[in-house]
Amino acid sequence: MKNSTAIAFILFIFCGLQSIAKAKPTDTLFAADLKPLGRTMINDKHNLELITSAAHFGFRFKGTECAVYVSIANAGEHNYLQYELDGVYQKKIRIEGKGSAKEPLIIKATGNGLHRVWIYKATEAHTGALIFSKIAAHDIKSLAITKLPLIEFIGNSITCGAAADDSEIPCGTGDYHDHHNAYMAYGPSVSRKLNTNFVLASVSGFGIYRTWNRDTPSIPLVYENTNFQVNSTQKWNFKTYTPRIVSIALGTNDMSKGDGTPRAAFDTAKFVATFVDFVKLVKSKYPKAQIALLSSPMMKDTSREILQRCLTNIKKQIDAAYPTDKSVATFFFEPMDPHGCSGHPSVADHQVLAKELEPFFAGLLK
Numbered sequence: 001m002k003n004s005t006a007i008a009f010i011l012f013i014f015c016g017l018q019s020i021a022k023a024k025p026t027d028t029l030f031a032a033d034l035k036p037l038g039r040t041m042i043n044d045k046h047n048l049e050l051i052t053s054a055a056h057f058g059f060r061f062k063g064t065e066c067a068v069y070v071s072i073a074n075a076g077e078h079n080y081l082q083y084e085l086d087g088v089y090q091k092k093i094r095i096e097g098k099g100s101a102k103e104p105l106i107i108k109a110t111g112n113g114l115h116r117v118w119i120y121k122a123t124e125a126h127t128g129a130l131i132f133s134k135i136a137a138h139d140i141k142s143l144a145i146t147k148l149p150l151i152e153f154i155g156n157s158i159t160c161g162a163a164a165d166d167s168e169i170p171c172g173t174g175d176y177h178d179h180h181n182a183y184m185a186y187g188p189s190v191s192r193k194l195n196t197n198f199v200l201a202s203v204s205g206f207g208i209y210r211t212w213n214r215d216t217p218s219i220p221l222v223y224e225n226t227n228f229q230v231n232s233t234q235k236w237n238f239k240t241y242t243p244r245i246v247s248i249a250l251g252t253n254d255m256s257k258g259d260g261t262p263r264a265a266f267d268t269a270k271f272v273a274t275f276v277d278f279v280k281l282v283k284s285k286y287p288k289a290q291i292a293l294l295s296s297p298m299m300k301d302t303s304r305e306i307l308q309r310c311l312t313n314i315k316k317q318i319d320a321a322y323p324t325d326k327s328v329a330t331f332f333f334e335p336m337d338p339h340g341c342s343g344h345p346s347v348a349d350h351q352v353l354a355k356e357l358e359p360f361f362a363g364l365l366k
Helices: 002-022 188-196 267-287 302-321 346-364
Strands: 027-030 041-042 048-050 056-071 078-085 090-095 105-107 116-119 130-143 152-156 198-202 245-248 290-294 329-331
Touching: 048 056, 048 116, 078 105, 116 130, 152 188, 188 198, 188 346, 245 267, 245 346, 267 290, 267 302, 290 302, 290 346, 302 329, 329 346
Parallel strands: 152 198, 152 245, 245 290, 290 329
Antiparallel strands: 027 130, 041 048, 048 130, 056 105, 056 116, 056 130, 078 090, 078 116
16 A cells, blocks of 8 residues: 555656646747847847837747737837737737836737747837847747848838828827838838848938938938937947848938928039948948949929939949949839828838839849
């Protein structure tokens, strides 16, 4: 009897241990384990900051849900992320500025199997960073960025996907960044069609030598700064990734009529000279990249013709300065009547732009 009791007790303990093993505590993926793409940084609290539009990272997990510990720096403010689940785009999620990551965002999935999630920053750098401390789920693992050709898209609010999405907050209400949708902007959209990676380096309102209503700042002044802020001391490490193509779409804001604030007429000579210098800066960062100059779908009639002539001139000057490099490519959009907020392309309009660009970039990728 004693032996039987002992055996029964051992079996009881063994079964208990088996149950504990099956009810394994949730695994945790910390910020340093994530493998992001875009302008990002690990801050002094060892958290990951997604800084620029559409900066993103991925992970996989098992089960029906995962907990994402995400916050923003300033209380009383808000920001947005977007995410894919198992290859399907889901939605934008508003992140409130509570100043901590104690209340996680729960992402739910159907079925207890293996799921893949990609998280994107919906807004631009000037909106502030999304800060991730950890992600918790069963059997969670970070996903590496697939080794594909990379396109960097330099531009303005159009490239950001700003003012494109009024699906939840109507145009004319809320804050400017409430209508951002970087995931659906033309750059990420055409990249997904062509199976390439992408990064966005864009700032709303900025041009090549002035902004939409002021004489300064401009993209060349902030391009080397990680967060695109003027006078920032945090410089971006351009060895982080190597684009196959660098697409530059600037000019809309330089040629803008502004908001009534007095400003000089558009200066074609200054535009071309500053643009040539900027392309040389980009080529110094990415010597092997193919440079592509894009016009603006917002330009019509005479303005469109002026911008196209300027871009053609810039191409000639760069090709002459770098005779052994790949020739600069140019693409001129068809004029568009935008349907987004404040005269910007809508999400649907961005898909039209992406469709226009698809054969152009496909040709450059060959």
